[in-house]
Amino acid sequence: ETGVTQTPRHLVMGMTNKKSLKCEQHLGHNAMYWYKQSAKKPLELMFVYNFKEQTENNSVPSRFSPECPNSSHLFLHLHTLQPEDSALYLCASSQENRGWEETQYFGPGTRLLVL
């Protein structure tokens, strides 16, 4: 498989559930990102991992918990979410988060609905 993959593609969960989103990149990159896209809003950066180290947490509530076990895999653990957390969650990767002319490559996203 090539590029950036995400599973599941769709997820419906209750507010008391615990679930995890998975992202895998096959591009040999060292930086991985989680974004949230809500309706009629720009993509919002949530977390950045560079060489497995979290370098950015963009004021994300603690009910979202990222995990990056290696440079190829990124997880987003979800618990006690709210209906307003329903959105498209996108994973991306780049060569590294070096701050200069980086191009990020995105996965297809997980469409999350919180009931």
Add this chain to the structure above:
Amino acid sequence: DQQVKQNSPSLSVQEGRISILNCDYTNSMFDYFLWYKKYPAEGPTFLISISSIKDKNEDGRFTVFLNKSAKHLSLHIVPSQPGDSAVYFCAASARYGGSQGNLIFGKGTKLSVKP
């Protein structure tokens, strides 16, 4: 406050004509700009980028123009094809300053190319 603005939520163009998508930014530290295309149920796909040292970058039917003094960039697609119908996102990043390397996205413009 939005740092990257795409003021036209939608644009409709006839096949074969030119599509011009616009993007304005407010942060003078931005020095790298990207355009992404997004089809429904897919993640954003990188299209073309431009560094602030240039004012034009061309790739096939796609050309991006950068006007630094006006803090404005545009994407020209010519000739437009029905397969170009998608949402186009403008994004920007800064080499220096806080959150260097992270992409800031606009809300997107939905392009419809009519046969």
